[in-house]
Amino acid sequence: xxxxxxxxxxxxxxxxxxxxxxxxRGLAAEVVGWGRKEANLQKAIDFGVIDRYELDxxxxxxxxxxxxxxxxxxxxxxxxxxxxxxxxxRSIITDGASVKGNLYRAAQRIYGQVxxxxxxxxPIAGSEESGVEAANAELYxxxxxxxxxxxxTSSEAEAVVRELWQGCGAEVVSMDVExxxxxxxxxxxxxxxxxxxxxxxxxxxxxxxEIFDNxxxxxxxxxxxxxxxxxxxxxxxxxxxxxxxxxxxxFTDQLKLLRENIASDNGDEIMASFQRAREARRHFxxxxxxxxxxxx
Amino acid sequence: xxxxxxxxxxxxxxxxxxxxxxxxRGLAAEVVGWGRKEANLQKAIDFGVIDRYELDxxxxxxxxxxxxxxxxxxxxxxxxxxxxxxxxxRSIITDGASVKGNLYRAAQRIYGQVxxxxxxxxPIAGSEESGVEAANAELYxxxxxxxxxxxxTSSEAEAVVRELWQGCGAEVVSMDVExxxxxxxxxxxxxxxxxxxxxxxxxxxxxxxEIFDNxxxxxxxxxxxxxxxxxxxxxxxxxxxxxxxxxxxxFTDQLKLLRENIASDNGDEIMASFQRAREARRHFxxxxxxxxxxxx
Numbered sequence: 001x002x003x004x005x006x007x008x009x010x011x012x013x014x015x016x017x018x019x020x021x022x023x024x025r026g027l028a029a030e031v032v033g034w035g036r037k038e039a040n041l042q043k044a045i046d047f048g049v050i051d052r053y054e055l056d057x058x059x060x061x062x063x064x065x066x067x068x069x070x071x072x073x074x075x076x077x078x079x080x081x082x083x084x085x086x087x088x089x090r091s092i093i094t095d096g097a098s099v100k101g102n103l104y105r106a107a108q109r110i111y112g113q114v115x116x117x118x119x120x121x122x123p124i125a126g127s128e129e130s131g132v133e134a135a136n137a138e139l140y141x142x143x144x145x146x147x148x149x150x151x152x153t154s155s156e157a158e159a160v161v162r163e164l165w166q167g168c169g170a171e172v173v174s175m176d177v178e179x180x181x182x183x184x185x186x187x188x189x190x191x192x193x194x195x196x197x198x199x200x201x202x203x204x205x206x207x208x209x210e211i212f213d214n215x216x217x218x219x220x221x222x223x224x225x226x227x228x229x230x231x232x233x234x235x236x237x238x239x240x241x242x243x244x245x246x247x248x249x250x251f252t253d254q255l256k257l258l259r260e261n262i263a264s265d266n267g268d269e270i271m272a273s274f275q276r277a278r279e280a281r282r283h284f285x286x287x288x289x290x291x292x293x294x295x296x
Numbered sequence: 297x298x299x300x301x302x303x304x305x306x307x308x309x310x311x312x313x314x315x316x317x318x319x320x321r322g323l324a325a326e327v328v329g330w331g332r333k334e335a336n337l338q339k340a341i342d343f344g345v346i347d348r349y350e351l352d353x354x355x356x357x358x359x360x361x362x363x364x365x366x367x368x369x370x371x372x373x374x375x376x377x378x379x380x381x382x383x384x385x386r387s388i389i390t391d392g393a394s395v396k397g398n399l400y401r402a403a404q405r406i407y408g409q410v411x412x413x414x415x416x417x418x419p420i421a422g423s424e425e426s427g428v429e430a431a432n433a434e435l436y437x438x439x440x441x442x443x444x445x446x447x448x449t450s451s452e453a454e455a456v457v458r459e460l461w462q463g464c465g466a467e468v469v470s471m472d473v474e475x476x477x478x479x480x481x482x483x484x485x486x487x488x489x490x491x492x493x494x495x496x497x498x499x500x501x502x503x504x505x506e507i508f509d510n511x512x513x514x515x516x517x518x519x520x521x522x523x524x525x526x527x528x529x530x531x532x533x534x535x536x537x538x539x540x541x542x543x544x545x546x547f548t549d550q551l552k553l554l555r556e557n558i559a560s561d562n563g564d565e566i567m568a569s570f571q572r573a574r575e576a577r578r579h580f581x582x583x584x585x586x587x588x589x590x591x592x
Contacts, residue, residue, distance in 0.1 A: 060488055124510065124512050126331055136519055146510065179503060182503055183503055186503075186511075187508075187511035187513075189509060190494070191494065193551070193554060194518075194574040196554075197551045197569070198490065199573040199580075200569050200572050200573040201422060201498050201546050201550040202482050203572060203573070203575075204550075207482075210475065210479045211482045212580040212583055213421065214440060214442065214479050215484075216439070218484060218521050219456070219483045219484065220581075221517040221521070222586060223487075223516055223577055224514070224517050224518075224577075225514050225517070227574055227577045227578060227581070228574070230567055230571045234563060234570060237558050238563065245555060248558075250497050250501070251385075252551065252552075254494075254547065255493045255544065259545075261543075262533050263537070267534065271527070271530050273493070274492050274496075275526045276524055277492040277493070277494075277495040277522045277526075278492075278524070278526055280495050280498070280499035280504075281519055281520075282523060284495075284511060284515075284519070288511075288516060
């Protein structure tokens with residue numbers, strides 16, 4: 001047992017999976033859920049995700065050791081604001097949102113001095129499913145969780161959050177806030193933006209029927225992420241606006257260069273770019289493979 | 297048995313797989329291979345891909361019923377040129393290249409009047425593997441083959457090529473040349489260009505190590521096609537230049553619009569675009585599912 005009371009704000013896939021894992025693995029003596037919809041919290045009890053729930057936020061977070069904010073990205077800022085009023089100063093506050101800079105800036109705005117008990121984090125795990133029904137105690141096993149402690153963060157608070165995630169089977173790394181947001185803009189936010197834009201662009205072509213009718217496995221893989229939740233990705237691109245725009249601009253420059261090389265039959269430059277990309281992709285494959293082997 | 301003599305020019309994945317399927321399924325009385333490298337052709341015999349081989353093109357295509365050009369895309373044009381000299385006028389000439397317009401224009405240039413026995417085609421199948429070792433008699437089963445007959449094409453020649461592919465288990469459709477090249481630019485060439493550009497762009501970021509080290513399943517799927525053969529895709533984007541550039545421009549316009557909407561916090565437009573994309577992606581999923589169910 002790592003802590004006494006865990007409070008999960010928002011019992012969807014991310015919050016529900018942490019709650020369920022902590023219960024099943026005995027990491028917390030008590031797991032309390034809070035949310036806006038009582039029916040959903042009742043479901044969370046029925047599915048073994050939480051021990052009990054509260055509809056009143058102050059009641060829910062009373063004597064909490066750890067409060068996990070698992071609401072949608074843009075709602076998380078307002079949760080920080082509400083917690084500043086009702087949470088004990090000794091409760092550790094952490095979260096699972098995909099962007100960290102907006103929450104850190106929100107904390108600066110709300111608290112003035114960011115509390116030492118705030119340990120922002122981001123589990124790199126998800127599923128095409130969502131909702132409490134999809135909550136899965138194994139979701140984080142062998143997945144990476146990035147914590148983004150700052151100069152203000154107490155190492156004790158960070159250690160507790162780290163142990164909780166490790167207890168759920170995750171591999172935990174630390175990174176500074178800005179670096180996290182740039183890295184995630186690159187590996188996740190930009191690819192989603194490209195996939196959405198590609199599919200939206202193709203759907204507007206005059207031959208869109210034939211396009212989708214003749215697409216095959218490569219297209220399916222490439223566009224899978226365009227099936228993701230629009231509201232979630234709307235929140236993410238706005239919350240991480242600066243990094244997303246910067247990555248979009250770098251990408252657009254690269255694409256423009258390739259366009260010029262194709263238009264002018266500059267075969268050598270086209271080859272060089274495709275070869276560099278293949279090398280980098282192979283390097284990434286080998287990293288993934290090593291990571292998976294380490295886990296076996 | 298559909299034909300007497302099939303000649304495959306280039307015994308790699310695409311040509312070797314057709315050859316092997318025709319042998320195993322008894323679609324041709326004899327399958328002859330032609331290529332530049334004797335060792336490779338010998339391997340093709342050892343692997344049961346062809347019955348025999350010739351190193352001299354004229355000898356290879358003598359009395360052929362069907363000649364299948366399975367060389368790299370840009371080499372296919374010069375094969376047409378050589379066949380114009382050595383092939384019987386009754387031999388049906390078909391191919392498996394990813395772009396059809398450049399070959400059709402090459403045929404116009406070479407023959408003046410495009411022969412009625414030319415039936416350009418494109419099997420939408422492939423593999424991350426390549427070479428005669430990867431030749432697989434089942435490669436085309438349940439895969440689509442697009443034929444692009446023109447006004448000059450004889451319906452008899454088209455029927456023979458169609459039956460050969462159907463005999464290999466493929467689903468054959470017809471489409472005009474220009475439509476084919478636009479559709480493939482959309483579903484295949486543009487996604488490859490985007491995947492290569494993305495990975496090349498990220499590899500140049502200062503935090504490229506962290507980027508690849510923290511990427512997960514979504515990124516793996518999205519960039520899988522960036523591991524494709526650079527030479528092959530170099531050929532394809534140049535052979536299909538007009539359609540590829542036009543699709544790149546439409547995509548870039550779409551991306552630019554999204555960039556403006558993110559920069560100006562225009563959440564409604566961001567949501568609308570992501571929602572349209574998700575709808576179209578779901579529509580595509582349902583097409584794929586129906587196609588797969590039909591095959592079961």
